[in-house]
Amino acid sequence: MKTPSPQSPVILGWREWVGLPDLDIPLIKAKLDSGAHTSALHAEAAGLITLAPDKQLICFAVQPLKTHPERSVQCIAPLIDRRMITNSGGHGEQRYVIRTHLRIGALLWAIELSLTNRATMRFRMLLGRTALAGRALIDVRQSYLMGRPHLL
Template structure:
């Protein structure tokens, strides 16, 4: 739980700027992927955001565009809840993880919903089974949209899906 001082600081930031105050972890949604709630680590050390996928099937659509079908367990330690997703592939990038291991990853673009705010982000897809969070929000996704208060958690509250429409 955020301290009362952090909550006041977050309210001041939100009212004086267009920036969304974020704690070090937040509940977010990816509505275009039908992921209505997923816990994300706010990671200023990561350039690009990433999403856990336990299975991926890249393919080419009828128009010759690269796409990927992928499956997500949005809740850590819950292998019964599965969301099947489909998205256009916008790039393939070599990414280094926190352990220094390099991996070629598919990149998609989707809308990130944080509280009542939303904006487009790029995100890589990888298996994060051994990680504590199913999603990372990297600094590129945060730039110009948010400010991080690392002493706090869940400042944005639950994602508000009605704000996307």
């Protein structure tokens, strides 16, 4: 796996299949949105585990495929922050934030993800400009430039 750089950014479509290997999520469809500052992941049943006053873990469930809700993945990750994030409707929401690795094709790099309920949204994941900055450019006329995986 390699990491894209500002000298050689990858061209991606406005939607791509991505993976979150640290969370054991091999495939999830993401909308790439340069208008969104922060990336977001659909998460349910989030709960905190406090290990020490300054170390917390967040447990949550992800249903990577909207059409297959029975395929739920239980995830656990270090909590790095809680932030007030304004959604596309202009409403502020306090969200948990984690850091994880993003895989797109043969590329791999660390990103921050806010956890929220995206059940009413078309995509379970939104990849914002902070995660893409200096690494990727979006060709809004195209989709799935990194390929369409076969789903089990």
